[in-house]
Amino acid sequence: MSDASSPEPRREAPTVRAEELHISFGDFEAVRGVSFDVRRGECLALVGESGSGKSVTARALLGLSGDGARVEARTLSLGGVDLPLASRDGDWRSIRGARIGLVHQDALVALDPLRPVWREVDDALRLHTDLGREARRSRVLELLGRAGLEDPTSIARRRSGQLSGGQRQRVLIAAALAGEPELLIADEPTSSVDQAVQAQLIELFAALKADGMTMLFITHDLGVVQRLADRVAVMSEGLIVETAPTARLFTAPEHRVTRQLLAAQPKAALDSLTATPAVDAPGPLLEVRGVSKTFRGAGGAPIQAVREASFTLSRGETLGIVGSSGSGKSTLARIALGLERPDAGTVSFLGGAWSPAPERLRRARRTKLGYVPQDALSSFDPRRTVGEILADALTAGRSTSVRTRRDAIDAALERVGLDGSIAGLRPLHLSGGQRQRLAIARALAPEPEVLLCDEPVSSLDVTVQAQVLALLARLVDELGLACLFISHDLAVVAQLADRVAVMSDGEIVETASVSELFSTPKHPASRALLDAHKSLEVR
Structure with a gap:
């Protein structure tokens, strides 16, 4: 029997504590009274839709909330010592990198x-x-x-x-x-890598946590959260609407936003795949025959990025290209776009030579090949408004005048679910989902016949990701486009593709219908990708 008069053991103080954290930009309050703590050796995951306040909350711990930010808190401390709320760099030099590490x-x-x-x-x-x-x-x-x-x-x-x-x-x-550092902030560190590398990085973060590292982990991937986090804080519109131990949050979510995030995970497509009818087309729009590409690495050593790769793409068909990081997917995409000259092999587009071929012979067909990049923001001219970006696309680069093409610009925005009122904004002022929709609108503006999408949803939260995927699927179907879709996420590919080509070490090692590939993969690389996907599925 314990002595009632003896003091209770002291609980270790949290490494990080935030109480009533408010972050405002002018009249807009991005974070509204958020409170949380993280203890030594613990991983707290911050999850939520794009724009919910996750990243700006975490960056307040580093004094990096952004220009013009006003940060106020009852408590904002690290190791029991108050963090400066002012954004003067001098106040943070002994904290950034030394006491708090950041993984972008x-x-x-x-x-x-x-x-x-x-x-x-x-x-x-x-x-x-x-x-x-x-x-x-x-x-x-x-x-x-x-x-x-x-x-x-x-x-x-x-x-x-x-x-x-x-x-x-x-x-x-x-x-x-x-x-x-005492604290490691990881802001979406696994969103831009394939699932095999994701699994490796999760193992690395788990090992760091086991060694006593304290982590604040920001992600839209709930499969990653389930395998790494001890607790989860769900954010929505600048508020933490639910905080719970990870296992409880996944089995008994209480808040509507949490249930929506769980429902938006792209997992069901793999469970109910059916065979896709063959596309009835007179001939391929895009044909890649035996292309190879070698680069020079460190010390001049040759690196063969693509080895004798071949595929065809017909009207109304979506071909998914998947593979681990470094397998050659993006290089193959650049060759298909005519942005990279192959060392061997040929590319034909719309019945004519495309690569290798001089640009003067491709120029008239450039508008027939649309491109949606992974990082939409860096693909836009930051000085141009949304309207000017679309005017440029509508005229194949001849004009950026919005006034003379206002109706066409409004129609292009409406097609992708955006309001014409954003035409005067610059890309930096749009959310991630809006920027990706704008990239799709730009690609479709000149009425292409083939759409090439390179990881177009990998940086989006699951709710916005689901919306953009549904948009792409609808537009490809309505417009009768051929689509080349590159992704490291097999669940995403399963939702859109008719066929899938698997790349490994620069080669296309297997091509099959979606249902065939996911039910009976033949190549070891295909089986490894499926195993990595299953290990990261939300259970």
Whole structure:
């Protein structure tokens, strides 16, 4: 029997505490009285729709809420010490990188393309440790190895453009760990990599958590949340509407928003696939025959990105291309677009030579091949308004005048579910879902016959992702388009594609109907992709 007079054991104070956090931009309150805490060795996941306030909440812990942000809180502390609410950089120099590490979503943008990656990690060591130059070099290799990179010495010499998406993400993690932070903020760190790499990164984050790392993990992928987070906080319109242990949230969600997020997960398509009728077309619109492409890697070593790849795409058909990171999907897409010249093989489009061929012979057909990129924001001219972007697309680059094409611009926006009132806005002022819809509107404006989509929904939250996928499926069907759809998410591909081509080490190793591929995959690479997908499904 315990002594009633003895004091209760003290519970360890949280590593991070936020109470009544408010973040405003002018008259708009983006975060409205949010409260949460994260304890040592715990992972708290922040989830919610695009624009719900997840990222701006997390970045307030680093003083990075954005220009013009007004941050107020009853408590905002790290390790029991109040964090500065003002955004003066001098107040944060001893915190950013040293006490709080940040892993960005887009590693390609976060890393300097002109410097070898060892310098990215070395910067953090130089700023936040007392190590000398030689000691830092050894520590860089140690950190790259800790982040799961094989052959750290070779990786350290390369530039970011010479790495796969998964390798770049691991470099960012190594840099974030260099200052031995108390808290690691990971903002959508797995959304732009394939599912096999996702599974590897989850294992890495889980190992860091087991070593005592405290994490604030922001993601729209509830499969990742289920495997990594201890607790989940669901955000909607600047509020945390539900917080619960992970297992309870998935089995007994209480709030309407939580139930909507769970329902929006693209998982049901794989459970009820049926054979798709063959497309009745007189001939392919796009035909790729035996194309190969080799690049030069570090030290001039050849890297064969694509090896004798072939496929056809007919009117009214959607072909999905899937594969692990570095398998050659994006290079093959650039060859199909005529943006990359193959070393061998040919591409035909609309019955004529497309690649290799001089641009003067392709120019008249350029508008017949629409393109929807993964990162819509970086594909837009930030100086142009929405209306000017669409005017440019409608006139094949001849004019950006909105006044003379206002009706056509409004119709293009209406087609993708956007209101004409946004025509005067610039892309930076749109949400992620609006930007992706604008990218689709731009691609469709000149009335193409083939639409090439390269990871068009990977950076969107699950609710917006479902809306954009439904939009694409409807437009492809209504307009009778041929669609080449590249994705690392097999559930997404299953919703849209008629056939799927699997890439591995630059080769197309298997092509089959969706139902056949998902029920009886023949190649080991196909089976590995399906296994990785199943391991990340929401249960």
